[in-house]
Amino acid sequence: MKKSNNTKRTKFIFVTGGVLSSLGKGLASAAIGALLESRGLTVTFQKLDPYINVDPGTMNPFQHGEVYVTDDGAETDLDMGHYERFTNAVMAQKNNYTSGRIYYSVISKERRGEYLGGTVQVIPHITDEIKQAVLQLDGSVDVAIIEIGGTVGDIEGLPFIEAIRQLRSDLGREYTLFVHLTLVPYIKTAGEVKTKPTQHSVRELRADGIQPDILVCRTEIPLEDSLKAKIGLFCNVPKDAVITAVDVDTIYELPLHLHKERLDSKILELLNIWTGQPNINSWEKLVHNIKNPQNEVTIAITGKYVDLTESYKSLHEALIHGGLANGTKVNLQYISAEDLESKNVASLLDGCDGILVPGGFGRRGVEGKIKAINFARKNNIPFFGICLGMQLAVIDFAREMLDLPKANSMEFDENTPDPVIYLIKEWFDYRTNQVQVRDEDSDLGGTLRLGAYPCVLNKESNAYKAYRQEEISERHRHRFEFNNDYRQQLEENGLIISGTSPDNNLVEIVEIIDHPWFVGCQFHPEFKSKPMQPHPLFREFISAALRHKTE
Template identity: 55%
Template sequence: MTRYIFITGGVVSSLGKGLASAALGALLQARGFTVRLRKLDPYLNVDPGTMSPFEHGEVFVTDDGAETDLDLGHYERFTGVSARATDSVSSGRIYSNVLEKERRGDYLGKTIQVIPHVTNEIKDFIATGDGEVDFMLCEIGGTVGDIEGLPFFEAIRQFGQERPRGNCIFMHLTLLPWIAAAGELKTKPTQHSVKELRAIGIAPDILVCRAENPIPQKEREKLALFCNVRPEAVIAALDLDTIYDAPLAYHREGLDQAVLDAFQISPAPRPNLTRWEDVHDRIVNAEGDVRIAIVGKYTQLGDAYKSIAEALTHAGMANRVRVRAEWIDAEIFEASDPAPHLEGFHAILVPGGFGERGTEGKIRAAEFARTRQIPYFGICLGMQMAVVEAARNLAGLADAGSEEFDREGRSLTPVVYHLKEWVQGNHTVARSKNDDKGGTMRLGSYSAHLREGSRVAGIYGSTVIEERHRHRYEVDMRFRTALEEKGLIFSGMSPDGKLPEIVEVADHPWYIGVQFHPELKSKPFAPHPLFADFVRAARDVSRLV
């Protein structure tokens, strides 16, 4: 029978519940257990797909096409377990499901209420796949006391009561602030947070306390006494140099042992932490530095490109170099020479995005990389802008652009168009510009066939790949011949040959654009081959400088 671990947060948000959940999942795997991680978000959006990256950070996409919270990226990177649509749910989705059932008459005329109908829907979601793994870790978004989160807290309280005794435990993540004037850590915020949690009917079994300084034994004992947990279940979560030290740090603090003790699993299997010791060694003992410019449009918020930043870190590990990624707002050089901003970098990466803002800057970045023979990696919109740049400056289409930006009747030649249909599995999906925005893109994992002898086929070591997509615009195949005659090769295509997946410049040290999002599949112990080879190319440039 699957055991359940519910992870809640208190005091303030952004303490790292997702990272703590992912690290705990990795530690349980290191002891030989199977795990799956889930995220329950209280916001009323059906999913984060229509949220601005400034509002919510990046949208993580699963193989089966779900747009989810970025914490699912942490889960995958730390455990290697591919997330599914059934691993992420929001209040919006829960209420939508309940209302759809009410409209169908599934409730047989009953009055629909938060308890039991909404809480039952949440419990049904939690129990999906029960019995598939040894441990199911469920993270509740937000903090205890948030009005939006109350149905979720009530649901996990009920779930814990309805399961056999000892089948569920609760882990609460809080903050121990350091008051510099007093020169001490303060436990009162954590006490109040636990008090509020207990008022809901949930008694935490484990406390994970974020702190800037080590927690003295006296404070641990105080927390244990006032929060009614065992002293050994008070776990310090100190600031780390890299998030990939989290499994080792939590193991030293005894988090995985505290969890097994709470479930009364004895004797506990010994952990094998070789994987994480190797990751630590590759980060600490890097043998050089590479500077990579990321030219994007959401650069004010690091979480907007979280998976790209982590994929570059993984690629650095693979090459035993430190990747110094510097974020540059594409708007800075939309109307000026990009050279002062991009000179000195060993490679340039242009990530995805939506809307016209910053696109001319991305086009200039692609041109700078192509003409200066600097490694270039274009992802999604970054690939499309590379194609637009080539169409303008190589194929002679001075007015080349994207249909996405032609909203005011300007005279553009759209070499990138709104994707109207594509093959998904055994059927064709059709879309129009007037469709709802949420969940209507080409989402999830799709196959691509690579040209024999191409650079990408050599990097992958295969001519058939599977990658995750999230886009509603596509490069127009009508311009393929003109572009290939000028050296921009369409080296990856959809299986039916209708949709371009990868372009590359043959006579360039490293110039590749991909329509998909390879960063979503990269892991510290399994770097994505495209990112690993991109950083290798940047390393080679750095050694020539």
């Protein structure tokens, strides 16, 4: 396999998972990256997902969780969010590949005749494509952490496992490391920790040609040395390479725990990397602040995916970060938007210190969200609307303050007489420096405004007070836009346009005059929030909620 021509060589850590899904490979990978950064190394990540979808963009959040958007407009797996929150790495298209994307590339090459009429097979063509995806990171950083989605033994994951097996042969042991995350369950009735699932998982991995170098064992209780020795013996791994990943109170405690288990030291030893001691003071301070809040607020999140909070993963974390900036514990109260349609709104929202309406697609639960916005507006409760939440705030305002009772978005009513939110046909794309054209017949993905776009702020606004700068850049994922035909009317009746595109054509942020804190933004600020760098809007939203509680 052709290697990078860069003089700097990247070392690769491949993270696999066994026994069952949702063990936390993404968090483990992010924590490893955080520890390596704390030692002065540069890191990046890549997620290889076995599902056939080209990307998660059109997948139901109930099945896949949130879609995480990068600056360059990639719709990616939610683990990209963990990677960016825990480290300084910036994710992009090259950091997330699915089976669908790999196969699509291979099939396209075959159609173009690039294989010279040869028979296209999983080995070598699919595996080579996977290896090329991985090796494009070579030379970019000191260490690249590659997470293989799914569970070892899944039939759809076999090409990825085979590809990383070949990469060990191609690059050598000093440049590759296999970390296997597995489950060591605690059987409460027997009072015993069982190692058999781990043994079977490693046996499955070895049958595919990979001997793990390090085992990270997810468990409820710390593993005694005798159990580590037993696992090491049966899995052919040294005892000091058997790492306990015990359940922690907060995900941000994971790097500290894994450091205590000397995981970072073992990784550096096996990859033959020398560094100084890690500087983990910032993580220790962060965890201390999380566990010792000075105040407490309750935020209501009104959405339609509340039964699976992974659908709002970045949002959840950004609110926690906003609380950290204010020394405040944030209690999240998820409320079904459909319940708001049929039940008493005051009874569901009473007692909340702030109300947040997140993004989403489709008309289900929309009127319930509008009721929540109306309740926040009329009762002076701090409100934060994100993407669809901002659009619905405009609809609510137009219906009551402009006396347009049928005002709506064309997403929910194509024949509305007052489309205050509509599908814009042409707009200037600041990312490509081209005019984009779209209509109702375009592919779903083709009509989205995706990725980072600039926004100019009104200096007389809460948004400017939060950011403290005139121009910002934020990530978008939406299809419909604010209709400028209603802009003058809305402004004359008290709606503030506090952020627009540089050409003043696209409305990005709206606020309301004479309200303690009422802000709606077209973009998704949660994607740029980090625990040690809370996003300005979330910081100010929680600050407003805290003021509301104490008044």
